Amino acid sequence: MTDPARNITEDELHAYVDGALKERRRQAVEAWLAAHPADAERVAAWRRQIALMSKAYGAIAEEPVPAHLCARTIAARLGERRPATRLRRGGLAAAAAVLLALGMAGGWMAHGLLGSASPEAEEVWHQALSAHRVFTVEKRHAVEVGSDQREHLVRWLSNRLGYEVVIPDLAGHGFRLMGGRLLASSGEPAAQFMYENAGGDRLTLYVTRANGGADAGFSMGQENGMSAFYWYDGRVSYALVGTLSREALNAIAIDVYRQLEGVRPS
Amino acid sequence: MTDLPEALEEHIPALRRYASALLGNRDRADELVQDTLERALSRRHLFRVDRNLRGWLFTIMHNLYANNARSRSRAPGFVPVEDAAHRLSDGPHQDDHMALRDLQRALSEMTPQHRTVLLLIGLEGLSYREAAEVLDIPVGTVMSRLARARERLRLMLGDGRGTVPAVEEGAPPARRRAP
Numbered sequence: 001m002t003d004p005a006r007n008i009t010e011d012e013l014h015a016y017v018d019g020a021l022k023e024r025r026r027q028a029v030e031a032w033l034a035a036h037p038a039d040a041e042r043v044a045a046w047r048r049q050i051a052l053m054s055k056a057y058g059a060i061a062e063e064p065v066p067a068h069l070c071a072r073t074i075a076a077r078l079g080e081r082r083p084a085t086r087l088r089r090g091g092l093a094a095a096a097a098v099l100l101a102l103g104m105a106g107g108w109m110a111h112g113l114l115g116s117a118s119p120e121a122e123e124v125w126h127q128a129l130s131a132h133r134v135f136t137v138e139k140r141h142a143v144e145v146g147s148d149q150r151e152h153l154v155r156w157l158s159n160r161l162g163y164e165v166v167i168p169d170l171a172g173h174g175f176r177l178m179g180g181r182l183l184a185s186s187g188e189p190a191a192q193f194m195y196e197n198a199g200g201d202r203l204t205l206y207v208t209r210a211n212g213g214a215d216a217g218f219s220m221g222q223e224n225g226m227s228a229f230y231w232y233d234g235r236v237s238y239a240l241v242g243t244l245s246r247e248a249l250n251a252i253a254i255d256v257y258r259q260l261e262g263v264r265p266s
Numbered sequence: 267m268t269d270l271p272e273a274l275e276e277h278i279p280a281l282r283r284y285a286s287a288l289l290g291n292r293d294r295a296d297e298l299v300q301d302t303l304e305r306a307l308s309r310r311h312l313f314r315v316d317r318n319l320r321g322w323l324f325t326i327m328h329n330l331y332a333n334n335a336r337s338r339s340r341a342p343g344f345v346p347v348e349d350a351a352h353r354l355s356d357g358p359h360q361d362d363h364m365a366l367r368d369l370q371r372a373l374s375e376m377t378p379q380h381r382t383v384l385l386l387i388g389l390e391g392l393s394y395r396e397a398a399e400v401l402d403i404p405v406g407t408v409m410s411r412l413a414r415a416r417e418r419l420r421l422m423l424g425d426g427r428g429t430v431p432a433v434e435e436g437a438p439p440a441r442r443r444a445p
Contacts (some may be wrong), residue, residue: 010269010413011409014409014412014413014416015394018387018388018394020393020394037427042417042420044421045420045423045425046416048425049369049384049388049416049420049423049425050388050389051420052365052366052369052423053369053384053385053388053389054389055362055366056287056366056369056370057283057286057389058283059285059344059415060279060282060283060286060292061279061280061282062279063282064280065278065279065282066296068300069282069299069300069303071270071271071272071275071276071278071303071307072271072272072275072276073272074271074300074303074304074307075271075307078304078307078308193404215278221412258325261305261309261326261329
């Protein structure tokens with residue numbers, strides 16, 4: 001009899017335990033385990049681990065949820081605390097739906113930030129647009145520190161901004177990091193990261209700890225052919241600026257947001 | 267999705283379970299759950315309708331956890347694990363009690379990378395792909411971490427002799443016995 005399962009991999013043993021194998025491979029693994037007691041014992045031990053975890057913590061999910069963790073209560077509290085700053089147009093929406101709403105809203109977003117952004121947000125937003133306009137036209141001095149010195153760039157700007165800066169990766173959108181520079185934003189240090197795609201389009205991400213007012217969701221605005229998404233999160237203000245279509249910039253902004261989610265000064 | 271708070275409710279028990287296992291402390295777990303819910307609700311416009319809500323919540327929780335862990339990384343030692351075994355209301359057998367305590371200790375001694383992957387897959391039943399999205403790593407990395415974590419846990423629990431030593435009376439390996 002030929003060994004029915006001589007190609008069983010370690011990954012497949014785990015996938016077997018986790019019920020992630022198709023029927024044929026499942027049978028092959030079972031045949032393998034019948035002939036290989038040491039592997040069978042490891043598989044059994046992994047199953048015991050899972051059973052033990054479930055026994056140790058399963059009961060927690062059966063308990064009633066404490067009142068302070070009720071999502072509706074939290075939502076109500078958030079709503080009271082910062083009623084005006086969230087971008088409501090588009091409802092619950094996914095950013096794509098927000099965008100749709102923006103499109104329908106037409107010309108009233110020609111200047112400044114959409115919605116009821118705080119004066120601080122407007123200030124950061126304008127600084128980001130200015131910095132974009134000034135530096136993206138530079139050929140040789142577009143950035144102060146190039147992406148070939150990425151570690152230095154991160155360390156330097158982290159020191160100046162006072163928290164662990166993370167530079168988002170936009171390769172998935174066809175943009176590579178060129179580098180970054182230090183700027184001043186109303187007397188506070190700010191950083192600008194610049195990206196470029198194969199077509200020569202440039203994007204900048206402006207980051208500063210300057211107070212952006214209440215914690216706010218995305219706002220978006222356009223000026224002089226530039227579009228910018230602004231958000232304030234965990235005491236850091238962000239603005240992503242570019243001359244791409246709103247749709248394209250919107251998609252990138254969501255990705256940047258997700259990559260930076262949870263990054264905040266301690 | 268018409269009402270995010272309502273849609274969130276069904277996931278809160280699992281978030282509490284995962285956070286408790288992750289942190290080994292019920293109070294801190296509930297703080298993490300609360301932070302996660304606040305973040306989700308204040309970022310509701312970022313939730314894509316086509317995205318799995320459970321995965322999104324675990325992603326937010328993981329990012330908050332990883333960020334907190336980073337800022338605490340210089341603190342000496344791991345936060346002491348609360349002995350939750352005694353909380354089981356129906357009075358567990360002594361064997362179970364010890365096995366659960368050993369599990370909690372072992373989890374607390376693991377690296378966060380190993381602990382997260384073990385719990386997301388083993389306790390929460392996420393698929394490899396879902397876990398990869400939550401942790402923002404390739405599926406292949408999930409698999410290799412999972413394999414290492416399970417073997418590590420097996421050794422830590424002394425579960426490698428063909429019986430069920432994790433719930434066995436007798437002389438467990440000395441390394442499991444803290445003074």
